Amino acid sequence: xxxxxxxxxxxxxxLALLAAxxxxxxxxxxxxxxxxxxxxxxxxxxxxxxxxxxxxxxxxGTNLILAAVEGAPPGELARISRxxxxxxxxxxxxxxxxxxxxxxxxxxxxxxxxxxxxxxxxTTPAAFTTDALRQDLQGLLAQMQSSAAPxxxxxxxxxxxxxxxDLAKTWLGQxxxxxxxxxxxxxxxxxAMLLAxxxxxxxxxxxxxxxxxxxxxxxxxxxPGPARLLVTGPAVxxxxxxxxxxxxxxxxxxVSAVLIAALLLWRFRSLWVVGVIAVPIMxxxxxxxxxxxxxxxxxxGITFGFGMTMLGVIVDxxxxxxxxxxxxxxxxxxxxxxxxxxxxAVASAALGLxxxxxxxxxGISQLGVFSVTGVLAGAAATRWIxxxxxxxxxxxxVSAGEPGxxxxxEHLRHWRVWGLVPVxxxxxxxxxHPPLLERDLANLSPIPRQARDLDTALRSEIGAPDVGQxxxxxxxxxxxxxxxxxxxxxxxxxxxxDGAIDGADLAVRFLPSIAIQQARIAxxxxxxxxxxRLTEAAQGLPFRPEAFAxxxxxxxxxxxxxxxxxxxxxxxLIAARLQPLLFQRDGGWYGLVVPxxxxxxxxxxAAFRGMQNAVYVDIRSETNGIVGFYTAQAWRWLAFGGAAVxxxxxxxxxxxxxxxxVxxxxxxxxxxxxxxxTLAGQRLSLIHIVALQFAAGVxxxxxxxxxxxxxxxxxxxxxxxTLVTCNAMTLLTFGLLAFCHTPLLRDIxxxxxxxxxxxxxxxxxxxxxxxxxxxxx
Amino acid sequence: xxxxxxxxxxxxxxxxxxxxxxxxSDLQSQGWLxxxxxxxxxxxxxxxxxxxxxxxxxxxxxxxxNRAERLISLDSQPExxxxxxxxxxxxxxxxxxxxxxxxxxxxGTLESWHLALGPTEPPxxxxxxxxxxxxxxxxxxxxRITQANGDTQTMTIAxxx
Numbered sequence: 001x002x003x004x005x006x007x008x009x010x011x012x013x014x015l016a017l018l019a020a021x022x023x024x025x026x027x028x029x030x031x032x033x034x035x036x037x038x039x040x041x042x043x044x045x046x047x048x049x050x051x052x053x054x055x056x057x058x059x060x061g062t063n064l065i066l067a068a069v070e071g072a073p074p075g076e077l078a079r080i081s082r083x084x085x086x087x088x089x090x091x092x093x094x095x096x097x098x099x100x101x102x103x104x105x106x107x108x109x110x111x112x113x114x115x116x117x118x119x120x121x122x123t124t125p126a127a128f129t130t131d132a133l134r135q136d137l138q139g140l141l142a143q144m145q146s147s148a149a150p151x152x153x154x155x156x157x158x159x160x161x162x163x164x165x166d167l168a169k170t171w172l173g174q175x176x177x178x179x180x181x182x183x184x185x186x187x188x189x190x191x192a193m194l195l196a197x198x199x200x201x202x203x204x205x206x207x208x209x210x211x212x213x214x215x216x217x218x219x220x221x222x223x224p225g226p227a228r229l230l231v232t233g234p235a236v237x238x239x240x241x242x243x244x245x246x247x248x249x250x251x252x253x254x255v256s257a258v259l260i261a262a263l264l265l266w267r268f269r270s271l272w273v274v275g276v277i278a279v280p281i282m283x284x285x286x287x288x289x290x291x292x293x294x295x296x297x298x299x300x301g302i303t304f305g306f307g308m309t310m311l312g313v314i315v316d317x318x319x320x321x322x323x324x325x326x327x328x329x330x331x332x333x334x335x336x337x338x339x340x341x342x343x344x345a346v347a348s349a350a351l352g353l354x355x356x357x358x359x360x361x362x363g364i365s366q367l368g369v370f371s372v373t374g375v376l377a378g379a380a381a382t383r384w385i386x387x388x389x390x391x392x393x394x395x396x397x398v399s400a401g402e403p404g405x406x407x408x409x410e411h412l413r414h415w416r417v418w419g420l421v422p423v424x425x426x427x428x429x430x431x432x433h434p435p436l437l438e439r440d441l442a443n444l445s446p447i448p449r450q451a452r453d454l455d456t457a458l459r460s461e462i463g464a465p466d467v468g469q470x471x472x473x474x475x476x477x478x479x480x481x482x483x484x485x486x487x488x489x490x491x492x493x494x495x496x497x498d499g500a501i502d503g504a505d506l507a508v509r510f511l512p513s514i515a516i517q518q519a520r521i522a523x524x525x526x527x528x529x530x531x532x533r534l535t536e537a538a539q540g541l542p543f544r545p546e547a548f549a550x551x552x553x554x555x556x557x558x559x560x561x562x563x564x565x566x567x568x569x570x571x572x573l574i575a576a577r578l579q580p581l582l583f584q585r586d587g588g589w590y591g592l593v594v595p596x597x598x599x600x601x602x603x604x605x606a607a608f609r610g611m612q613n614a615v616y617v618d619i620r621s622e623t624n625g626i627v628g629f630y631t632a633q634a635w636r637w638l639a640f641g642g643a644a645v646x647x648x649x650x651x652x653x654x655x656x657x658x659x660x661x662v663x664x665x666x667x668x669x670x671x672x673x674x675x676x677x678t679l680a681g682q683r684l685s686l687i688h689i690v691a692l693q694f695a696a697g698v699x700x701x702x703x704x705x706x707x708x709x710x711x712x713x714x715x716x717x718x719x720x721x722t723l724v725t726c727n728a729m730t731l732l733t734f735g736l737l738a739f740c741h742t743p744l745l746r747d748i749x750x751x752x753x754x755x756x757x758x759x760x761x762x763x764x765x766x767x768x769x770x771x772x773x774x775x776x777x
Numbered sequence: 778x779x780x781x782x783x784x785x786x787x788x789x790x791x792x793x794x795x796x797x798x799x800x801x802s803d804l805q806s807q808g809w810l811x812x813x814x815x816x817x818x819x820x821x822x823x824x825x826x827x828x829x830x831x832x833x834x835x836x837x838x839x840x841x842x843n844r845a846e847r848l849i850s851l852d853s854q855p856e857x858x859x860x861x862x863x864x865x866x867x868x869x870x871x872x873x874x875x876x877x878x879x880x881x882x883x884x885g886t887l888e889s890w891h892l893a894l895g896p897t898e899p900p901x902x903x904x905x906x907x908x909x910x911x912x913x914x915x916x917x918x919x920x921r922i923t924q925a926n927g928d929t930q931t932m933t934i935a936x937x938x
Contacts, residue, residue, distance in 0.1 A: 142842070145804050145826045146842075147828065153799065153924070154904075182855060
């Protein structure tokens with residue numbers, strides 16, 4: 001070919017490529033890619049559940065970090081833990097760090113001490129009568145006789161009614177955690193535990209990167225030797241998942257493109273063909289990303305990565321067109337031959353994605369919208385742009401292949417009854433081991449299972465179990481919520497006494513309402529009265545009058561105080577305790593009642609039924625309910641998709657026998673795939689269901705093309721070679737998903753790769769017509 | 778120290794005198810002590826207010842009159858551990874135990890010796906000023922604890938027959 005010819009051939013392709021690139025670049029500037037996981041999982045079905053799930057995924061509790069050190073002798077672990085805590089304190093990245101050495105630091109203690117008569121329920125008018133004071137003083141004297149004397153002197157003289165000790169009891173709680181050299185240890189193994197709260201919010205990925213770097217640096221600074229550091233917590237998950245997603249996107253976007261390009265180059269032996277095929281691909285990716293951006297307002301990193309995998313399917317269309325072109329055929333010629341099957345294939349692939357689009361999982365919906373738009377745009381570009389480019393460049397497969405080989409392959413169909421053997425085997429497998437259904441939302445999240453297991457273990461070891469059941473109170477202000485909590489306190493105390501719960505954390509235990517604090521301030525006697533009562537109470541006891549000067553001064557100071565509001569509490573530890581229990585969201589204030597252990601969930605729930613503004617939320621059953629709901633929905637969409645495909649086939653093929661052959665191929669592939677997944681130990685989740693539907697949509701391609709009323713040996717050879725190429729690309733790209741960090745992508749990859757392979761095998765065996773006897777030598 | 782360590786079990790009676798800045802008169806109490814190697818110590822106050830305090834290894838069990846029993850892990854409370862070790866250390870002849878929390882200064886003769894313990898850690902220093910122990914031969918005679926605020930507690934010990 002001369003230079004001018006080459007130029008003539010190249011110009012339209014280069015122009016089209018340039019245009020597609022420009023469109024892609026414009027779209028990439030417009031879309032907003034995010035990698036956090038909070039938006040990926042579904043919302044609850046009730047307002048309270050929605051709010052609670054949102055709170056758990058992105059609320060105040062998400063900056064809590066649990067660290068553990070193991071793999072060295074206990075004394076060494078304690079030393080490392082202390083060094084780690086010091087290092088974290090120094091890094092200034094953490095609002096608080098606690099490894100057991102000190103539950104309340106001196107600033108917190110000072111704060112509680114100063115406000116003890118406002119914060120403690122001990123403050124009542126009765127507590128300050130002469131009689132009550134006399135009893136207090138007698139008790140104090142008895143304590144001074146005992147080994148607790150230093151404690152009595154330190155706290156008792158300034159506080160005979162015992163308001164501070166009452167507060168300390170509330171604050172220290174009942175956590176009974178083992179210590180070694182003053183450092184928290186897991187109860188049944190040598191593992192030092194440390195709790196920290198980052199200053200950065202849990203979803204502030206850059207801030208969490210810095211916090212993580214500070215932890216690693218502090219750990220390295222302790223010269224840990226063989227000891228290992230374990231870190232977990234919602235923020236850690238979010239960061240690791242985001243890192244994993246970013247790595248996945250990098251892997252998929254580069255390796256997918258390279259694999260496909262290499263395969264195409266090998267198959268067609270022409271860079272021009274690869275260039276032409278790139279045009280609809282780029283357009284389809286741009287269209288998919290644009291559609292997701294418009295529908296959802298952002299494009300998730302997982303969607304983007306998956307979109308790259310979709311290349312393996314979308315690339316089928318240009319490949320089908322080019323692969324079926326005969327040498328020097330006119331633009332419309334190829335389309336006329338394969339147009340009907342091509343249209344059906346596109347329609348079935350799009351229908352196969354409806355399950356994803358309508359899954360109700362924001363993340364999976366994104367994948368669906370991206371893929372449907374990409375499939376349609378890719379097909380449209382193939383139909384209307386590609387033929388001109390192909391003809392202009394005169395592209396066709398190097399050869400249709402030697403017809404004899406395809407006929408030998410088709411000869412296998414003589415024994416296609418044997419193809420039913422694996423299907424029967426799969427059915428037997430499924431009867432013997434019915435597939436397990438996934439009911440736990442956690443297992444559908446982008447967080448790897450080992451990370452979640454570690455978190456569960458560390459949480460239970462430090463005595464902070466997962467939030468299971470809570471009661472949520474709503475009010476117009478923090479004060480309104482606190483007043484409601486005061487009203488339900490008797491209910492909670494009753495439940496605790498009955499043993500329905502082991503106790504409960506709620507904000508009002510730490511911060512009473514302003515109304516209550518005012519009542520307490522009013523209950524404090526004035527200085528002269530208190531002095532007189534104290535003198536009378538101390539009659540006959542050996543106390544020096546000046547010993548109570550701090551008590552008198554503190555009561556006088558308390559009388560002059562304004563009640564504490566939430567905003568006045570700035571001590572990190574105290575604020576950290578309140579933050580998850582009392583917070584503002586969407587214009588309202590919410591308070592949580594978090595039971596320590598629920599022994600009788602039904603009684604606990606019943607106690608709050610019918611209460612205005614108080615809602616009982618069972619997070620586990622709520623999230624599992626969500627999974628059940630959406631899984632049921634996924635089955636419905638699978639059924640709908642199946643019916644729609646059946647309709648499309650009936651219209652498109654018009655021959656019941658051919659429809660039956662195509663359906664047999666698909667059903668066989670579906671059964672075998674489910675059996676393989678079950679044998680691989682997978683629990684079937686809605687991710688598998690939507691992926692299966694998608695695989696069926698892709699697999700229908702193959703069946704449709706095999707089931708065409710075939711013209712001649714050469715055309716059949718073209719079809720076989722082209723479909724094998726298409727299938728290889730799908731297997732490569734979806735197989736690649738198996739190397740992803742994100743479980744969701746791995747599940748989809750496994751399902752689609754298995755499904756697509758089963759589809760091409762069964763489509764070849766069952767969908768094509770039986771070869772004429774004796775046609776092969 | 779080695780000679781103190783040679784005695785596997787001791788029983789003694791004690792009287793205790795507590796002096797407080799807040800009180801016009803000192804508070805007295807009495808009772809008996811039991812020590813068994815290596816780490817068991819019992820201080821039974823018989824009057825005027827009974828209290829049974831035992832230490833076994835790391836666990837302190839305090840049962841005061843008319844009040845709930847307290848269980849304390851000494852490891853998590855260095856201030857209390859320091860006080861317990863000030864008594865347990867000389868009884869067991871364990872100098873290392875004393876040096877965990879104190880700077881130890883010994884003076885006198887074998888017949889009449891004196892140990893001065895100064896706390897080395899800030900959390901302990903905040904509460905405890907010093908501990909002074911006097912003894913004759915293998916017997917401890919007095920243990921005097923001075924709190925950071927100047928209150929003192931003096932235990933006078935007589936070996937039980």
